[in-house]
Amino acid sequence: MADAEYVNIWMRPERPARGPKPAYSRAQITEAAVRIADAEGLEAATMRRIAAEIGAGAMSLYRYVPSRDNLIELMADRLMGEIDVTGLPSGDWRADLTRYAGELRAMWLRHPWIAAVQRSLPSFGPNQLLLIERLMGVLDPFVPIDENLSLVGLLNSYVEGTVREEISSAREFRLSGLTESEWMARSYPYIDQLVKSGQYPIFTKIVTEARQPHLSRDEQFRYGLRRVLDCIATAVPSTPAGDPRPGTR
Amino acid sequence: MADAEYVNIWMRPERPARGPKPAYSRAQITEAAVRIADAEGLEAATMRRIAAEIGAGAMSLYRYVPSRDNLIELMADRLMGEIDVTGLPSGDWRADLTRYAGELRAMWLRHPWIAAVQRSLPSFGPNQLLLIERLMGVLDPFVPIDENLSLVGLLNSYVEGTVREEISSAREFRLSGLTESEWMARSYPYIDQLVKSGQYPIFTKIVTEARQPHLSRDEQFRYGLRRVLDCIATAVPSTPAGDPRPGTR
DNA sequence: CTCCACTGGGTACGTTGTACGCGGTTATGT
DNA sequence: ACATAACCGCGTACAACGTACCCAGTGGAG
Incomplete structure (x- = not known):
């Protein structure tokens, strides 16, 4: 519900205010995803595969990115x-x-x-x-x-x-x-x-x-x-x- | 293996020589798929959905079309x-x-x-x-x-x-x-x-x-x-x- | 020191494309 | 006329997908 408030990926803050330090980052995830897509195509860049690339669990990515579609938006902007x-x-x-x-x-x-x-x-x-x-x-x-x-x-x-x-x-x-x-x-x-x-x-x-x-x-x-x-x-x-x-x- | 011989969907004959009469046809399947895609987008045109549209079982479609990708080729040409x-x-x-x-x-x-x-x-x-x-x-x-x-x-x-x-x-x-x-x-x-x-x-x-x-x-x-x-x-x-x-x- | 918002991630569910194999049907060769 | 083999529709099954949910652990704010 708090998630739905951000229609825009660009308005959603990468990290909340409090809590332990995150082990990864949006930039790192995006980079890994782009690397995989370059080598094996976009359809090879699955959540599990990207997570494996950076040594994380699949579900950990969702701490940084609301959905795969939004991650792809990030990738596209990275390319720009x-x-x-x-x-x-x-x-x-x-x-x-x-x-x-x-x-x-x-x-x-x-x-x-x-x-x-x-x-x-x-x-x-x-x-x-x-x-x-x-x-x-x-x-x-x-x-x-x-x-x-x-x-x-x-x-x-x-x-x-x-x-x-x-x-x-x-x-x-x-x-x-x-x-x-x-x-x-x-x-x-x-x-x-x-x-x-x-x-x-x-x-x-x-x-x-x-x-x-x-x-x-x-x-x-x-x-x-x-x-x-x-x-x-x-x-x-x-x-x-x-x-x-x-x-x- | 006989399937792999046809790289091209356009070279593969719709129906073999012998056997009982098919109940459906490529054209009919393609038509149904286009109808669904028009109404709900391409991703809604799943094999099961298309089959349901014409009253067939999901796997029956594979008697007419080697894969979903090939079916989409058929759909594209239908549009042309x-x-x-x-x-x-x-x-x-x-x-x-x-x-x-x-x-x-x-x-x-x-x-x-x-x-x-x-x-x-x-x-x-x-x-x-x-x-x-x-x-x-x-x-x-x-x-x-x-x-x-x-x-x-x-x-x-x-x-x-x-x-x-x-x-x-x-x-x-x-x-x-x-x-x-x-x-x-x-x-x-x-x-x-x-x-x-x-x-x-x-x-x-x-x-x-x-x-x-x-x-x-x-x-x-x-x-x-x-x-x-x-x-x-x-x-x-x-x-x-x-x-x-x-x-x- | 206590608390709790946050972390990474395991398990599980629904949906997808499709491999495989079954029992029934029919054109063909004899 | 009949046996045969090639075809039919399709139920079951499986691997891979995105992701909801949950949990134990962690570390900064009070």
Whole structure:
């Protein structure tokens, strides 16, 4: 009942006032959970497994965290902290957003399980909040806040969308225990059957021509990112708002 | 062991040659599962629940589907079938993509649980395949296949990204059993505390100014979509490839 | 020194996906 | 026509999950 009072994990104090010193901490638990999720996926980070990782009993975790879902919120915010936003905004919005996009992508690739966490309402943990401040600060001088949200949303969508695709191939191999070529050999009959049927000319083109990309994933990402930034540029006046804007529309 | 031979759900025949007539079908099972997921979320669509829905025993489902994960693949492809692609490509790529984007978004909103399905390697079910053919056919005459993939990927990212955000708010309410205003009242103290601290000016701006949007979600979507299409337009020559292109680059 | 709010953690419960095996049914080979 | 084997639906059973509840022990506040 006292528990139900805190809807928000971020408002619940980590430790009550009195009593013996706790043996563990939220940060330590979160760290262990992230370590396990990195190595074996989010579903491997069970309460028992996390507890074992830090040498605790399973039920001890509930002294620090109300539920597994809340722990996952903590993990997600911990990840946001990996995105370095020092020096943002720098004044050059394009450079800032390029850096941010690169770091976001790198973070996702380091922690692919982030794709599996269902964000319910945006969970405003400390790292998330700092990120919002710095990131939205980049375009804040140029566009109204709704437009800013919309543009940053577009950028985030692009990064998340592309990296999701990138992740999912790797994920399948990881948990099926197959290498990529083994998987290819296994699923070849199906693809081949589709191609041979002649009913799917464009699908065939994709499989036969685009399967061996002449660009690395990194280059593909940067190429697409430039396009997105160009798109954003059309909505960003070159001088901060408040100045009498030239007819740049 | 015979089971392991089919890596792909789409290659495994629904029914073997001999034996008594099955009482159910994949389609029927998938339909029931979708119905439950629509009403109560994907996690409510357990094997027992689905079986009960069609009046079967839990283990009977495994005569039709090798695992729950595979059933979810079936469900996902079933959803792709809701996207109407008749008459695509029509010749007007902008109209085609606008229509597609609208239908994709509507489908997601009808079946929000789609956000929770982890696509591993793209699962090429029949509906997915048809969609690929028609959708990629829209830009196929204009751009090379890699570029096509990239542009369609951008569009998909935009739709998925925005609709994910839209979904997640509603989801929280659904499963916490709170109305939006109740939730607001509950989480207000935290938001308020952040605002009052004065440390997060931009976050404050978002919460106080942008929380009451002057545009409906639909209008926001269409507005952002136009921007994305403009962005795509810069990469699409106005005449089909093969023609000597004017210096539009 | 006493008290009690707190600690870590063992036990137990309900729910999940699914392996296994049963007795009944039916298309097929003869 | 009939034996056979392949299939059916499904009851039972099990391991793993999140977590409610309880308990003995601990250490700071009075």
